Amino acid sequence: MKLAKALKTGGEVDSWCTKCKMVLNHRIIAMLGPKPIKVECSTCMSHHNFRQFAPGAAPAKGAKLIGGSAPRPARVSSVTKLEQERREREQQWERAIAGKAMGDFKRYNVSATFEQGQLVRHTKFGDGVVTRILDANKVEVLFKDEPRTLAQGLQ
Ligand SMILES: [Zn+2]
DSSP: OOOOOOOOTTSEEEEEETTTTEEEEEEEEEEETTEEEEEEETTTOOEEEOOSSOTTOOOOTTOOOTTOOOOOOOHHHHHHHHHHHHHHHHHHHHHHHTTOOGGGEEEOOTTOOOOTTOEEEETTTEEEEEEEEEETTEEEEEESSOEEEEEOSOO
16 A cells, blocks of 8 residues: 655656556646646656546545545654655665666666566666566556656557
8 A cells, every 4th residue: 555645846646647548657847735737757758737547537445535635644653654664665675676787677668568576777767676567558666766657568
């Protein structure tokens, strides 16, 4: 389960891309209160309005809407939990990357396809490891700072 993090302009968020037709990692260009309104796709670099879900897709039951008024846990415990999660991810990343040679990394591009556990080198995000194959066109890659949803196998 992914904990909500504070969103800010210049930060990152998963959004529906109107061009890629997928929910992918985006950079926030403009915010309105706690909600991103304009985003840039990290895959195709297009600018468009923020949209948390695919058109017509109903949010999963219990899913937390960004900017919504769902009750949140006490601040202190959530910060500690986030921090702990971040540390665990960093350790996971370090274990995956440690002692690997340049040649062990596959250069990331949207038309390449990846396997779980594969090491990836991304021009923008650096070194990462594939933690999950989401579907034929989407993978989750854990980078040093955080996991990101990236496109794969696009023609
Ligand atoms: Zn895109």
